[in-house]
Amino acid sequence: MRVTGAAQRDAWLADTFPPVERAGPDLWSVPVPIPDSPLRYTLTYIVAASGGLVVVDPGWDTEAGWQALAAGLQVAGASPADVTGIVVTHIHPDHHGLSARLRGACGGWVAMHPAERDSLSDFRWLDGDARRDDLAWLRGCGVPDDVAAGLAVTGEVLAAVLAMAKPDILLDHGDLVPLPGRRLRAVWTPGHTPGHLCLHEESANLLLTGDHVLPRISPNIGLQPHSAGPPLAAYLRSLELVAAYDTAEALPAHEYRFHGVADRVRMLLAHHERRCEEVIAILARLGPATVWQVTQELSWSRGWASVTGFMRRAAIAEAAAHLRHLADEGRVSATAAAPGEPGRYRLPQLH
Numbered sequence: 133m134r135v136t137g138a139a140q141r142d143a144w145l146a147d148t149f150p151p152v153e154r155a156g157p158d159l160w161s162v163p164v165p166i167p168d169s170p171l172r173y174t175l176t177y178i179v180a181a182s183g184g185l186v187v188v189d190p191g192w193d194t195e196a197g198w199q200a201l202a203a204g205l206q207v208a209g210a211s212p213a214d215v216t217g218i219v220v221t222h223i224h225p226d227h228h229g230l231s232a233r234l235r236g237a238c239g240g241w242v243a244m245h246p247a248e249r250d251s252l253s254d255f256r257w258l259d260g261d262a263r264r265d266d267l268a269w270l271r272g273c274g275v276p277d278d279v280a281a282g283l284a285v286t287g288e289v290l291a292a293v294l295a296m297a298k299p300d301i302l303l304d305h306g307d308l309v310p311l312p313g314r315r316l317r318a319v320w321t322p323g324h325t326p327g328h329l330c331l332h333e334e335s336a337n338l339l340l341t342g343d344h345v346l347p348r349i350s351p352n353i354g355l356q357p358h359s360a361g362p363p364l365a366a367y368l369r370s371l372e373l374v375a376a377y378d379t380a381e382a383l384p385a386h387e388y389r390f391h392g393v394a395d396r397v398r399m400l401l402a403h404h405e406r407r408c409e410e411v412i413a414i415l416a417r418l419g420p421a422t423v424w425q426v427t428q429e430l431s432w433s434r435g436w437a438s439v440t441g442f443m444r445r446a447a448i449a450e451a452a453a454h455l456r457h458l459a460d461e462g463r464v465s466a467t468a469a470a471p472g473e474p475g476r477y478r479l480p481q482l483h
């Protein structure tokens with residue numbers, strides 16, 4: 133791997149914000165702040181062409197975020213009103229949060245993968261009994277009731293999700309973003325979310341990687357109550373897919389730009405295999421265990437005690453994804469849960 137966003141990495145190390153930068157022909161990266169997050173900012177991309185102006189991942193919906201986005205557009209010689217379309221790599225609020233406000237300001241379209249649209253509407257299942265259903269799912273993972281109470285979805289979170297923009301345009305794998313004068317092609321990379329998209333800018337050979345491949349951190353791959361399918365197998369396949377773009381410069385949604393996608397993919401594949409082996413070692417030690425028990429035994433970069441709040445929820449989902457993957461591969465077995473009891477996983481018994 134070779135870092136190409138030197139100013140971005142310097143800012144990362146110095147704990148400051150990188151500048152708005154020209155990251156390609158008529159293409160700019162804009163750091164849009166994320167409140168209270170160690171990630172600090174989303175790298176929003178502005179892509180200009182003769183036929184319009186597209187913003188990829190407008191960022192988190194705060195006033196400071198909006199000002200940062202507007203300042204970035206100004207560097208590109210534009211204003212929010214000039215934007216013709218918005219593409220989101222996925223619907224997480226640090227990417228899709230500002231889409232509704234930006235669409236309101238410009239009257240343009242919002243585009244995403246169909247599976248991402250489905251995730252947005254899947255949140256409708258949460259209407260009414262949302263919190264009860266979520267508590268039941270956490271209980272099935274073996275999370276104690278008092279802990280689950282602090283992790284289950286709240287009406288406030290739900291309202292924020294439901295307020296996010298619905299798409300006007302759906303982008304399938306291989307589709308071109310409707311931006312006349314520019315070839316920006318959708319590459320479907322499910323895993324971090326079911327409809328995650330990377331975007332390949334073909335003339336300059338740039339790959340906007342969203343959260344799929346980041347230079348330093350590994351994105352959360354989590355099994356959720358409404359997961360469309362097992363996310364880890366999908367993620368590993370999507371990693372193999374983007375390794376083929378090794379000649380492209382990677383423009384990620386966090387951290388900094390780099391060359392060497394295939395190298396980074398190898399590291400991420402190895403990371404997940406190590407994680408799977410760690411899960412197996414835990415089951416060898418504990419015997420049959422719940423998702424919650426495995427979650428607490430896994431190693432976490434800042435230590436389990438500092439994994440709190442939303443991070444704790446993500447950690448449970450990550451452990452669940454790895455256990456499910458290992459069960460699908462026949463490397464561990466899921467034991468049937470008695471009604472009202474959490475499910476358990478164990479190593480296959482030798483006969």
Ligand SMILES: [Zn+2]
Pocket residue numbers: 174224226227343385386
């Ligand atoms: Zn993100």
